[in-house]
Amino acid sequence: MKRPLIGLTLRYDPRDGSGYLSSEYAAALEAAGGAPVHLALLPEEEYVEAVVERVAGLLLPGSASDVDPRLYGREPHPELGEVHEVRDRVERLVIAAAERRRLPLLAICYGMQAWNVFRGGTLIQDIAAEYGTAIAHRQRAPRGERTHWVDLLEGSRVALLAGARRLWVNSHHHQAVEVVGEGLRATAWAEDGIIEAIEAEDEDWFAVGVQWHPEVRWAEDEFSRALFRRFVQECRAR
Numbered sequence: 001m002k003r004p005l006i007g008l009t010l011r012y013d014p015r016d017g018s019g020y021l022s023s024e025y026a027a028a029l030e031a032a033g034g035a036p037v038h039l040a041l042l043p044e045e046e047y048v049e050a051v052v053e054r055v056a057g058l059l060l061p062g063s064a065s066d067v068d069p070r071l072y073g074r075e076p077h078p079e080l081g082e083v084h085e086v087r088d089r090v091e092r093l094v095i096a097a098a099e100r101r102r103l104p105l106l107a108i109c110y111g112m113q114a115w116n117v118f119r120g121g122t123l124i125q126d127i128a129a130e131y132g133t134a135i136a137h138r139q140r141a142p143r144g145e146r147t148h149w150v151d152l153l154e155g156s157r158v159a160l161l162a163g164a165r166r167l168w169v170n171s172h173h174h175q176a177v178e179v180v181g182e183g184l185r186a187t188a189w190a191e192d193g194i195i196e197a198i199e200a201e202d203e204d205w206f207a208v209g210v211q212w213h214p215e216v217r218w219a220e221d222e223f224s225r226a227l228f229r230r231f232v233q234e235c236r237a238r
């Protein structure tokens with residue numbers, strides 16, 4: 001069966017300007033039948049269009065950086081983390097190109113936040129400072145461990161994939177979706193009310209964002225495997 005090409009954006013290393021990404025993302029896509037290809041960190045519209053024209057879907061991965069709050073009309077909060085302008089610019093070009101084509105989209109952590117901001121939504125710049133909660137959304141437990149529950153909206157794409165109303169997930173973020181962007185809906189929440197997943201309201205377009213990291217130890221987790229399989233199926237159907 002032909003493998004669909006699926007584009008992934010890269011994280012930015014400010015020490016030398018390089019792009020990098022955990023191989024877990026590509027491994028999860030490949031195991032699900034996809035052919036992952038990484039986009040260079042080049043915020044050039046002509047380049048991004050040339051690549052997005054040739055792929056069947058896009059995965060927007062996590063980042064060690066925060067989305068520039070000026071992109072959603074806010075001044076930087078004292079607890080804001082690093083902003084990597086080049087990553088923000090590439091992500092917005094990729095999202096725009098994907099949306100014009102209604103390509104299947106899977107947005108993870110930073111990727112979900114960038115997508116929400118692209119759609120006119122806002123972020124909580126620092127959960128601990130601005131929101132206050134007993135849940136450690138930036139978990140101290142090892143990266144691969146899961147540390148809190150998320151409740152899933154009945155009938156949502158994540159709920160249908162989970163075949164359940166809640167999931168036990170890992171958590172590596174200090175920001176979160178605040179106001180959901182236009183044409184998107186929240187589909188999962190932590191017990192403290194923090195939004196943990198979003199999806200496009202358009203029922204005919206597979207576009208999903210999750211705040212946790214399904215690529216981490218994906219082989220051990222049935223929901224993660226189901227999510228990547230379904231995403232790849234949507235890409236193959238393009």
Ligand SMILES: N[C@@H](CCC(=O)NCCCC(=O)O)C(=O)O
Pocket residue numbers: 061062063064065066067108109110111113172173174175176
């Ligand atoms: N600004 C965001 C970044 C969330 C994110 O993508 N975290 C991934 C870091 C963990 C890793 O992949 O190493 C936030 O902190 O909310």
